Amino acid sequence: MTRLWAVVRREYLERVRSKAFLVGTLVGPVLLGALMVGPGALMSRQRGQPLRVAVVDASGRLGADVEQALRERRADGQPRFDVRPAGAGSLEERRARLRQQVLAGELDGYVLLPDGALERSQAEYHGRNVSAVMDISLIDRVVEERLQARRLLDAGLDPERVQAAQRRLDLKTVKLSERGEREDRGASFLLSMVLLMALYTSVAMWGAALMNGVIEEKSNRVVEVVVSSVPTTTLFAGKLLGVGAVGLTQLSAWAVVAGGFGLVGSQAAALSGLKLPEVPLHLLLFFVLFFLLGFFLYGALYISVGAAVNSQQEAQSLVFPVILPLVVGVMFFPVVLGSPDSRLSVALSLVPFWTPLLMFLRMTVVTPPAWQVALGLALTLLSIAGLTWVAARIYRVGILMYGKRPTFPEILRWVRHS
């Protein structure tokens, strides 16, 4: 036991003390947060100067109306459009002139209301930058509103009364569970995704770390001294436990950072009307459990690959079949999240390679029957037992094999004869 502990301790400390771990643990969540919040924040901030636009109206009935509406439209409390005169002349002359102005940078773009704009509900926007989706959708909405209002007037209806009658529906979604009900506006979906990705990333990342550790021990030959002192199973188990503990440490650090973000964020969120989801304690415990199961399952495979090869380059082709089931599992998330209790979802979540990801994913949205959870856990544990048995045999032979990378049949022979 003390020897196993020595191995666990070494594996743990070597990684936790490394700079890469520190960077990954601290920078990881900051990067993730920045990726999620950043673009939106930047987009709304970078709106900057109002857009300089002109309106060319071929029909002659709508132009002034649209110009007026654009002038009045505000974004973040500021007028969004600086409406410039389109000038006089024929339609072609006006368009040619505006085109020159846009190309010269004096104007950002112009809106063209063609003949029959009202009947066919068509308009065009010509500008240098047609990727400013937020501004363009704003123009779309303004023009659409004006066209609709004009049609209603033409039909003898009062646009304001029609608008009042057409008020948009505000559908509240309330999550029902044994633990009571809670209003939810998409945050639950976000939580499921974040947790699933955290699981997937951790299993893949620390599995690969495990593999690289094995390759390193093998290539710098220290492994022979170690296995002459302790049984290979002790070293094998010590690696799984040590690196698993590193993964848990990092996840805990992320949870603390996320909690910190949450405290700051909840005030901002309260203002915007979005309620941050609370993560129930039982879900956190299952997260830890499923991380460990997934890590042990895939970790055993990663160790086998590490023992079979001589270098990380050689590992790349062998590691693909290890990562594949993991990636495929993640790709099932829309299916499972869409109907977590369907027969397909239940079946997928009971496949040992996917249980750690998909059973957990189901648990974030519904409460699966206890027998399903128990069955999933039992099957996964059995698979872990079987895989570690195989992997330990591959490991025992592989760590002392140098030279040519073994073929798959050769690896099978190791399993049978070691």
Next chain:
Amino acid sequence: MNTNGEALRLEAVSKSFAGHAAVQELTLGVPRGSVFGLLGPNGAGKTTTLRMVMDVLAPDAGAITVLGQPAGAAARDRVGYMPEERGLYPRMHVDEQLAFLAELKGLARAEALRRAAPWLERLGLADWRRRRVNELSKGMQQKVQLVATLLHDPELLILDEPMSGLDPVGMDVVRDVLLEAHARGCTLVLSSHQMETVERLCDRVALIHRGRLLLEGTVAEVKRRHGGNRVALVVEEGDPAFLWGWPGVLAARREGARVELDLEPGADPQPLLREAAARLRLARFERVEPSLHQIFVARVTAAGGTA
């Protein structure tokens, strides 16, 4: 503890890899307290044999007894092993490294660190205690490895090519340390293909070739049994040509004043000496002791291989 028995016993041990027989029915005994040299050309099966002794590899057939117990977990803590391919964890500090490897042998961490200090002091590594192994020179790493092999005070030391890759100073350090361990009662088993090392260190040797035992015994025995019957004389005056046809002389060579004669096995050189002394003026007459190197080359060549 039984100090009279054998530290190591191999009984008809065989091991093959993918159809290639690396070790074949090898039977060997290493008395306690001896310095035992396992000799053989590259690929003879030395490393495979030592790995089986350390239970890093399992033999296909045969039995191995280490310090009175079957090879494996039981005796491991009392054995120190230095593999041919040395290796340490590159990013670990020197003292962490030593403590870890000693813990694997069942030593408490604090005790390991306490024992490591005088070793590091003695080998000039005291200032490097808190440095990472990959900051050390190759020679220093070898010293750290040696300390790691000895820290748990083993009764049996298994050293695979202990002198390979060492400079002359390093070789002296290793030799001194090993002889000290031997003086404390530790049995040494070392493999080598460098005969000078073996001749200066070992009292018993075994020569293996292609996985099989060619000869075994004390160094003196081996020399007596396998050295042939050779004499040399240095002639000051006279013509030694009559020696070429002398009864019992198989071959003769002349190099300046020195003449070397191969005699028939078991032939007594005394009559020859008397005759030569009568007919020539001799500066010297001696029996030629073959070096282990010569025996080694002769035996391996005779067994059908290159040394």
